[in-house]
Amino acid sequence: MGITKLADLIRLNAPDAISHKDIIDYSGKVIALDTSVVMNQFRAATPSLSPLTGLFFRTLTFLEHDIKPVFVFDGKPPKEKAAVLEKRAHAAGWRSANRTGAASSQTTDCLQLLKLLGVPVVQAPGDAEALCAWLVKQGTADAVASEDMDTLPFGGNILIRQLNAKKDSEVVEYSLNKLLEKLQISHEEFVDLCILLGCDYCDKIAGLGPRRALTLIQKHRTIENVVLHVNRKTHPVPQFWGYKEARKIFLDAPQTEAPELSWTEPDEEALVGFLCHVKRVKEDRVRSRMENFRQTRERNREEREEERAEGRSRQTRMEDFFRVTRKREQPVKAADPLSSNRKRPKTK
Incomplete structure (x- = not known):
């Protein structure tokens, strides 16, 4: 669920805390992602396909833009979340919610896939969203990418929404510091x-x-x-x-140590073995996407080399880091969605 109507409240009361960017603006950035949120997105968007396929495609999109993703997995949820988890499990048609934090078969598959993609994973002691925010506060990550707004009360300084592979999709970034300053x-x-x-x-x-x-x-x-x-x-x-x-x-900060993160090249043959021979994904889809990944990443790097040569570089290779900011026109304000639906008592 996240935080009810928080995005609307920010848009109406602290619009300066929101900026609009492109996915390419996050080149060279370390982005923490709540894995369960990502997988739930794929389940909702393409229920007929395995979420692993979506995770495979999305992660390669990040990498070809030289974004450095870190996937965080949920640990044992706090007991205070039990009612919400049971409600979600019922809506999804599951017998019961996972309250132990034990790895499911899907979690094991995700870990295997991300390992073959060369992407680091982190196990949270509790909610993944809390650890994602903590990684940003510690300086281990630059931002959290999530559709849930919990990142902000957990103290994540930068929250990114709509960071996906869709063409012409505008990424929405929230700044906690600007939000607190505006709301005083x-x-x-x-x-x-x-x-x-x-x-x-x-x-x-x-x-x-x-x-x-x-x-x-x-x-x-x-x-x-x-x-x-x-x-x-x-x-x-x-x-x-x-x-x-x-x-x-x-x-309260998560009780854990800051992880050491490293990224390696995707292992195409191992990916084909896992996705195609074990998970029955069509091999031509995997091979074609890997070829497109290599070509796109090389093209992006060549473009950056040309920009550097002309003295107009704004991005870096995967091993480099710096912040990129761009100003965009703010969207026209819509009608106020924040008022309560409850009728107020009439006054004399």
Whole structure:
């Protein structure tokens, strides 16, 4: 689920925290990805195909643009997330959710595929999203690519959405620092705001819309103070509300060491053996994509060499790093989607 309507709130109240870029702007960057989110995207978009095929194609797209992906796998989820996981499992038609963090057969397949692609993987002690954000805070990664907005309350400074292979697809980047500055709240206060909006770890105050939630946090600064001033008849506070536990999950750093990351060349013959002979993907698809990968990467590198020679370089090889920024026109603001659907009581 992520954080309910957080993207809309940012777009309307802190548009300067959003920038629009192309996938090529992330050349040379280390990007952390929540593997489960990526695989769920492929399952939803192409239910008739194996998500492994989508992962294979998407990862090669990153590499041919000289993006350095790091795939993070979920560990044991916090007990506070149990209700959400069961709901998702039921929607997906599964018997029950995985609450142990034990590797499924699909996870094992993903690990094998990414190893053959030469891409590093990291095992999170808990939620992968939390570790992705922590990798950015530690400077191990430059950004998190995810469609979920949880990255921001977890403290990930840069969140990227829509980082995919579609032509003319515009990537959306969120800056946590610019967001906090515009809203004039601290990170701790932002976490409380996200809990009020609705998160995966506890219930929310019923009927409290995003605009009202933001106003209350800006005025009262903490959930404890908000509860003292909210109208409990129109916005009943949940009984045994676990907001303190949710707050702790967002604010506590994952208990792990920063990993050492390395990337190697994809092993085409091993990929063919795994995808085609074991997973029954058509060999001509794999061979054709690998050939296209080599040609595209070489063409991109030649273009960068020409740009460097002309003194207009803006990208680097895979082993180099620097930030690229580009200004784009901001989209026209749409109607306000943030107001609560709950009818307000009439005033005399």
